[in-house]
Amino acid sequence: MPLIKCNECEHLILSRIGTICPNCGHTVSYFEGDKNRKKYGKFFAISLIIPFFSFFMILLTSTSFIAFNIAVIIYAILAYISSPFKFKEIFFTTFEKFFFLGIWSLANALLVTMIYNLYNKF
Ligand SMILES: [Zn+2]
Numbered sequence: 433m434p435l436i437k438c439n440e441c442e443h444l445i446l447s448r449i450g451t452i453c454p455n456c457g458h459t460v461s462y463f464e465g466d467k468n469r470k471k472y473g474k475f476f477a478i479s480l481i482i483p484f485f486s487f488f489m490i491l492l493t494s495t496s497f498i499a500f501n502i503a504v505i506i507y508a509i510l511a512y513i514s515s516p517f518k519f520k521e522i523f524f525t526t527f528e529k530f531f532f533l534g535i536w537s538l539a540n541a542l543l544v545t546m547i548y549n550l551y552n553k554f
Pocket residue numbers: 438439440441442443453454455456457458
């Protein structure tokens with residue numbers, strides 16, 4: 433278990449969640465300490481915002497064929513960026529890995545279906 437500096441008093445403590453600093457009583461929280469955990473917070477936000485953003489972007493551009501094609505390209509890039517495969521090292525458990533993979537697959541399956549239906553309308 434790696435050591436980190438306490439956020440409050442810089443005393444060296446264990447990076448495990450829930451560790452209480454013996455010097456000042458500060459408790460280590462989920463997104464504290466380990467670099468991977470900060471990355472985890474970022475990934476969590478990305479995986480929530482990107483599907484919503486893609487959905488509205490595709491919906492709003494669906495009246496123009498050129499704008500729609502650009503939106504589809506942007507969507508493909510965003511889907512790749514938010515892929516859990518790129519964040520493998522941040523997951524603590526197998527459950528987390530499959531949970532995020534499931535959400536990502538579901539959101540993208542819906543978006544791809546939507547794109548396919550809209551293409552058929554042009
Ligand atoms: Zn402390």
